Amino acid sequence: MSKADRRLARFVKALIANRRPPRSPAGDDSAAMQTATRLRAAHPGGSTPSPAFVDTLARQLREASDHEPGWTEAGIRRRRFLAGGLATVAASVAAGIGVERIREVLTEPASGAGSIQPYISAWVKVATLAEVTPGKIKQFSAGGVQGVVFTLDGEIRGLSAVCTHQGCTLVPEPAQNRLVCPCHPMSFNLTGAANPGDYRLNPLPAVQTRVNSDSVEVLVPAWT
Amino acid sequence: MAVPESPPPLRVVGAPDRPNDWETVYQEHVAPLYRYVYSRTGNTPDAEDVTSTTFLRALPRLRSDVSAAEIRAYLRTTARSVLADVWRQRHGTVLMEFDEQRDAAQPPEREHEVDVSPILDGLPDNYRSVLEFRFLRGYSIRETAAAMGVSVANAKVLQLRALRRAAAAGVRDVEG
Numbered sequence: 001m002s003k004a005d006r007r008l009a010r011f012v013k014a015l016i017a018n019r020r021p022p023r024s025p026a027g028d029d030s031a032a033m034q035t036a037t038r039l040r041a042a043h044p045g046g047s048t049p050s051p052a053f054v055d056t057l058a059r060q061l062r063e064a065s066d067h068e069p070g071w072t073e074a075g076i077r078r079r080r081f082l083a084g085g086l087a088t089v090a091a092s093v094a095a096g097i098g099v100e101r102i103r104e105v106l107t108e109p110a111s112g113a114g115s116i117q118p119y120i121s122a123w124v125k126v127a128t129l130a131e132v133t134p135g136k137i138k139q140f141s142a143g144g145v146q147g148v149v150f151t152l153d154g155e156i157r158g159l160s161a162v163c164t165h166q167g168c169t170l171v172p173e174p175a176q177n178r179l180v181c182p183c184h185p186m187s188f189n190l191t192g193a194a195n196p197g198d199y200r201l202n203p204l205p206a207v208q209t210r211v212n213s214d215s216v217e218v219l220v221p222a223w224t
Numbered sequence: 225m226a227v228p229e230s231p232p233p234l235r236v237v238g239a240p241d242r243p244n245d246w247e248t249v250y251q252e253h254v255a256p257l258y259r260y261v262y263s264r265t266g267n268t269p270d271a272e273d274v275t276s277t278t279f280l281r282a283l284p285r286l287r288s289d290v291s292a293a294e295i296r297a298y299l300r301t302t303a304r305s306v307l308a309d310v311w312r313q314r315h316g317t318v319l320m321e322f323d324e325q326r327d328a329a330q331p332p333e334r335e336h337e338v339d340v341s342p343i344l345d346g347l348p349d350n351y352r353s354v355l356e357f358r359f360l361r362g363y364s365i366r367e368t369a370a371a372m373g374v375s376v377a378n379a380k381v382l383q384l385r386a387l388r389r390a391a392a393a394g395v396r397d398v399e400g
């Protein structure tokens with residue numbers, strides 16, 4: 001095989017392996033390379049963007065629109081998603097991309113979840129001190145609040161354990177210092193912030209805690 | 225060969241009810257543009273890179289109240305310019321003849337369908353077979369050789385000859 005043969009063979013091999021063709025001068029084979037590209041693009045499957053790529057690019061665009069001045073001048077604007085237009089939904093569905101997924105990636109979380117402040121509240125015992133020593137996470141259900149208590153930086157704290165995405169109850173993973181959503185690949189750290197992942201989520205609301213002798217109490221709605 | 229320059233910002237006035245925030249533009253156009261780019265790159269990493277660069281370059285330059293067809297055309301023009309840059313850097317030439325007429329004639333829902341019959345028709349049977357096995361079915365050289373009953377070395381050379389013959393025929397068609 002000549003040098004040109006080997007070059008064209010490498011080009012073909014990369015295409016068929018779904019890799020970037022290597023850098024090499026086209027020489028007399030520019031039309032042959034073009035033909036190879038056309039043929040490969042016609043193989044079944046492969047012409048649909050992956051959801052992960054669509055998500056990642058949406059994030060990049062949002063970053064750019066937030067930080068690059070050209071975006072905020074007279075041109076195209078950002079908006080918060082209030083309701084997707086019908087045409088948009090149809091187009092995305094036709095493209096095989098979950099509309100919900102794109103919408104979630106593009107939707108900004110509201111800021112400042114704060115702590116749960118029940119209108120009529122009561123302190124309820126949910127754990128003993130022994131159950132919240134560092135490295136442990138204790139789940140509780142009290143006064144209609146699903147939550148967890150634990151020690152972080154020497155302080156006993158509480159968090160809602162309801163995912164701010166779709167309301168699934170989070171599962172504690174004390175070894176990783178996190179709460180994991182069973183519904184989607186998302187987790188929260190013990191400050192309540194969502195760990196980076198497929199969705200941008202609001203932080204978890206905090207639950208107020210106090211220690212009463214050797215009991216850990218939380219402030220929850222008073223259901224009498 | 226004329227290389228498309230980056231197009232100037234697009235500014236069209238009218239249709240005030242059109243929601244031309246970039247999120248909507250992105251949702252509507254990302255999959256069609258990706259398919260368009262894929263049909264000209266034939267591999268996922270290049271298709272993703274070119275699609276990303278195109279949106280990052282084109283979206284800030286889009287002015288409000290532009291029709292979907294105009295946005296589509298603008299994105300494609302930008303994508304062609306990005307593709308030309310990639311090929312010039314990688315292969316020292318712009319590989320593709322940008323077939324504007326073909327693009328324009330293709331209805332949007334069929335734009336990603338690559339019709340290979342003009343490439344394959346008229347080739348000798350063994351050339352046609354080797355291209356089908358390799359490119360359309362993704363067979364390895366070894367599998368292709370086995371399917372065609374030829375040696376591995378033979379299959380390797382055969383695919384290159386077939387490509388060059390098909391390319392030469394394509395060039396003749398365009399010039400003829």
